[in-house]
Amino acid sequence: MGIDKDPESSLQQLRLLNQVAKDITSTLGLRPRLGFVCQSIIDIMGVKGVSIRLLDQKTNRLELAFASGLSEEYIHKGPVDADKSLAKALEGAPHFVLDASTDPGIQYPEEACREGLVSVLSLPLKGREKVIGTLRLYTGERRPFTRDEIDFLSALAAQGAISLENARNYEVLEKQDKAKNDFIMMMTHELKAPMMAVQGLLEVMQKGYVGVLTEKQKELIGRIYRRIDSLMEVSTNLLDIYEWQTKRPDTRSISLSMNEQIQKAVDLFKTSALEKGLTMDVDLPDQDLIVMGSEDEIEKILNNLITNAIKYTPKGGNISLALSASGGNVFFIIKDTGIGLNDQDISKVFDDFFRSKEAKRIDPYGKGLGLPFVKQIVEGLGGTIRVKSEEGKGSEFLLVFPKPG
Numbered sequence: 001m002g003i004d005k006d007p008e009s010s011l012q013q014l015r016l017l018n019q020v021a022k023d024i025t026s027t028l029g030l031r032p033r034l035g036f037v038c039q040s041i042i043d044i045m046g047v048k049g050v051s052i053r054l055l056d057q058k059t060n061r062l063e064l065a066f067a068s069g070l071s072e073e074y075i076h077k078g079p080v081d082a083d084k085s086l087a088k089a090l091e092g093a094p095h096f097v098l099d100a101s102t103d104p105g106i107q108y109p110e111e112a113c114r115e116g117l118v119s120v121l122s123l124p125l126k127g128r129e130k131v132i133g134t135l136r137l138y139t140g141e142r143r144p145f146t147r148d149e150i151d152f153l154s155a156l157a158a159q160g161a162i163s164l165e166n167a168r169n170y171e172v173l174e175k176q177d178k179a180k181n182d183f184i185m186m187m188t189h190e191l192k193a194p195m196m197a198v199q200g201l202l203e204v205m206q207k208g209y210v211g212v213l214t215e216k217q218k219e220l221i222g223r224i225y226r227r228i229d230s231l232m233e234v235s236t237n238l239l240d241i242y243e244w245q246t247k248r249p250d251t252r253s254i255s256l257s258m259n260e261q262i263q264k265a266v267d268l269f270k271t272s273a274l275e276k277g278l279t280m281d282v283d284l285p286d287q288d289l290i291v292m293g294s295e296d297e298i299e300k301i302l303n304n305l306i307t308n309a310i311k312y313t314p315k316g317g318n319i320s321l322a323l324s325a326s327g328g329n330v331f332f333i334i335k336d337t338g339i340g341l342n343d344q345d346i347s348k349v350f351d352d353f354f355r356s357k358e359a360k361r362i363d364p365y366g367k368g369l370g371l372p373f374v375k376q377i378v379e380g381l382g383g384t385i386r387v388k389s390e391e392g393k394g395s396e397f398l399l400v401f402p403k404p405g
């Protein structure tokens, strides 16, 4: 059953190698792709089963990463010790066993027999520095492998090993990143209680319950109070973002009328716009335009953008909101005639903590966390957000959401 001269098999081999090569730079969803690789090997090589095991350095055991064509009973027959089984492959060279029932290198010969496995080819998965596991092929009959077959499988194992190593490193980094974020959020949460307590004590002092204060003392206490308020706001913003990232609602089945959400947000903010001397135009289509997302998420997006437009548009200006649909998308545009942004600042506007010079002058207490959060939510809903702006003239934020299918 050689594969070396069959052009169709050669093509399949090349395709598989190409696919695995592409996986090297990919970080997510490795398991389904391992399934694809194992099944492809079975199809191309005409073998009974394939397994991929990764070496656990601490226990010196080979842990199953994926298997195809093998029964659950066989896969979970017992721990696979690195120095009893697959020792040869772990030294770095392919190892072939013609008959698993009699070869001393097979740790579970009886189980292999019961499973109907006869010949076994083990290939090392060589990472950048050391062997990280093995790729194993099992046949249902005595069957040697040709040189070409072994060369093909070795090339596949070499590329697959790098993908697996990358994925493992990525997982470790992800875990570390999560642990770091969890710690920061726990600290942020813990800091809120003493900050509130300090504010309470300041209020007691300011109200004169512990003695009459001079005007200067009152002013200083007021300043301390506002500083703490500002810290509390950062903490609340950070905790909001963290909560959304870690407990994101599954919004694939929640559809909302964007018209209603916009109207609700406009009703909420129209008084503050009026009070600031701004006009507000709202252009909503007659027909309801639906997007996928939770009410909380859409509310956060709209409230943030409208608050910014009001905050960064001087008296006498205008804010306009428009909703429309085209092709498979829903478009929302919010435009203002406010302070705008210069070309350099436009590219930073979605960065954490970014604030333009003019914005800081208008509102010294802003945090620069609203827009990055809005962007994360929009993208989480499968949408995009872009900004066009001219310094001193105004800004326009364009949001595109996919229409539910």
Ligand code: ADP
Pocket: 304, 308, 309, 312, 336, 338, 339, 340, 341, 349, 354, 355, 356, 357, 359, 360, 365, 366, 367, 368, 369, 370, 371, 372, 394, 395
């Ligand atoms: P904050 O308003 O607290 O500063 P945001 O993340 O909402 O935080 O906004 C970040 C920065 O983006 C603002 O400080 C401002 O420089 C700029 N920005 C946001 N919206 C507008 C707008 N409508 N017009 C001009 N600049 C804006």
